[in-house]
Amino acid sequence: MTFKVIVDMNLCQDHGQCVFAAPEVFELDDAGKLVVLLTEPDDSMRSSVEDAADVCPVQAISIQD
Amino acid sequence: MTAQRVVVVGAGLGGLRSAEGLRAKGFEGEIIVIGNEPWAPYNRPPLSKEALTSEIQHEKLAFRIRGNASDVVWRLGESVESADLDSRTVTLSDGTSLSYDGLVAATGVSARRLPISGPPALASGGRHVIRNLDDAIALRAALVPGAHIVVLGAGFIGCEVAATARLLGCTVHCVAIDPHPMVRPLGYELAIELQHRHEAQGVVFHLGTGVTAFEGMGQVTGVLLSDGTHLRADFVLEALGSHCNVGWLEDQRLDLTDGVLTDNALRPMRDGTAVDGVVVVGDIARFPNPRFDEGAFRVEHWNVPTDTGRRASAVLSAYLAGESYDELAQTQWSMLPSFWSDQYDIRMQSYGMTNLADPDRIHLLEGDLHGECVIGYHRGEDLVAVVGLGMLKVVNSYRDQVGSTSFLASQTTA
Numbered sequence: 001m002t003f004k005v006i007v008d009m010n011l012c013q014d015h016g017q018c019v020f021a022a023p024e025v026f027e028l029d030d031a032g033k034l035v036v037l038l039t040e041p042d043d044s045m046r047s048s049v050e051d052a053a054d055v056c057p058v059q060a061i062s063i064q065d
Numbered sequence: 066m067t068a069q070r071v072v073v074v075g076a077g078l079g080g081l082r083s084a085e086g087l088r089a090k091g092f093e094g095e096i097i098v099i100g101n102e103p104w105a106p107y108n109r110p111p112l113s114k115e116a117l118t119s120e121i122q123h124e125k126l127a128f129r130i131r132g133n134a135s136d137v138v139w140r141l142g143e144s145v146e147s148a149d150l151d152s153r154t155v156t157l158s159d160g161t162s163l164s165y166d167g168l169v170a171a172t173g174v175s176a177r178r179l180p181i182s183g184p185p186a187l188a189s190g191g192r193h194v195i196r197n198l199d200d201a202i203a204l205r206a207a208l209v210p211g212a213h214i215v216v217l218g219a220g221f222i223g224c225e226v227a228a229t230a231r232l233l234g235c236t237v238h239c240v241a242i243d244p245h246p247m248v249r250p251l252g253y254e255l256a257i258e259l260q261h262r263h264e265a266q267g268v269v270f271h272l273g274t275g276v277t278a279f280e281g282m283g284q285v286t287g288v289l290l291s292d293g294t295h296l297r298a299d300f301v302l303e304a305l306g307s308h309c310n311v312g313w314l315e316d317q318r319l320d321l322t323d324g325v326l327t328d329n330a331l332r333p334m335r336d337g338t339a340v341d342g343v344v345v346v347g348d349i350a351r352f353p354n355p356r357f358d359e360g361a362f363r364v365e366h367w368n369v370p371t372d373t374g375r376r377a378s379a380v381l382s383a384y385l386a387g388e389s390y391d392e393l394a395q396t397q398w399s400m401l402p403s404f405w406s407d408q409y410d411i412r413m414q415s416y417g418m419t420n421l422a423d424p425d426r427i428h429l430l431e432g433d434l435h436g437e438c439v440i441g442y443h444r445g446e447d448l449v450a451v452v453g454l455g456m457l458k459v460v461n462s463y464r465d466q467v468g469s470t471s472f473l474a475s476q477t478t479a
Contacts, residue, residue: 015405016461032457050131054082054371057405059108059128
């Protein structure tokens, strides 16, 4: 099973807090811009992606089943 | 067995994360969240920044509520007057009582007002604060191009609003008793640099001075400073810090000298013993944090409600389930405070507790103080905080090095 990770790039301000919560899914590139590495991660990563959504200062991350 | 009930007092981020955390840990009883604002939980940091430059709507700031918490009962626009931790009841302002099996105290802080005479301490009298959505709506309406605003206090909130007001074309004066803006959290070097950047944007500072009086009858028209200066003001922003909303916990023999003193499991302390069935979350929690191995601290940073909400809900759900409670409560928990601030095009990001640093042990770690940089805050040999102006990836790379040397050593050997 997988789920969808949606980042509203109009909201994202590249705080990068999601990278600490779910490093397999989110990364800052060399210019400091957010890159979503996995848009449909495995269910085993759900909890860490939920954490990433929680710690996003601008609440740009959502999860869709 | 009748269903258990948890009452969460406070419907901000801490209350929300606690309710979600209880469900995530398998608590199946009733959860009632009581909040004195009419709004469901919303994100406050934008209130001093982007929410002032665009139309403010609750729906844009509202937190998504996890599906597992969809059955939480929200009692909004109601407030709790008192609690009795022995009989396990809270009393609401309408006089009704609620009994609980578990209590989460997450009432946060309120903006402090300047205790001087003048027009009433209301936005309608030109005396603004910024803490709640309604405050931001009122301030937004006042921030029109050409308006004269006097910001009282030069901390983060005051400086963020000063920057936003300049971007909106207001005339901005900022008054503070401190010698430089944000000097208490950031130290002299960085504070002086940020003062210069604000001045280059047109903010006029009046530092090392207090306010003697507000002028005007029903409406503020000016501010008189203790050095004799008179400033014209169409309105003022009182950004003088906060006080904890803990009046409802008085007379319960808790230590309320600065928020609510708790143990490491976030349970309030009474006569040296933790009170079972009660946890304290967010801005009002004064808790020991082994990451910095010194005393107990209250931290008003954005990540604190989320981190303490998780810890507190895990402890409370274990207590209510009667499973692994003592073991969990005695397992040391630690957290890393972090904050950010946006002022003009400056993104400031911090990890740790700058206020623990020795004043003479604050140094440039990377970059250029007049451009982008990372500053390190040391207490003896410990790196207790880092602050970046820009350089986000670099400041993020220091995150795991922040904390006492003994704590970090215990993490690598664990």
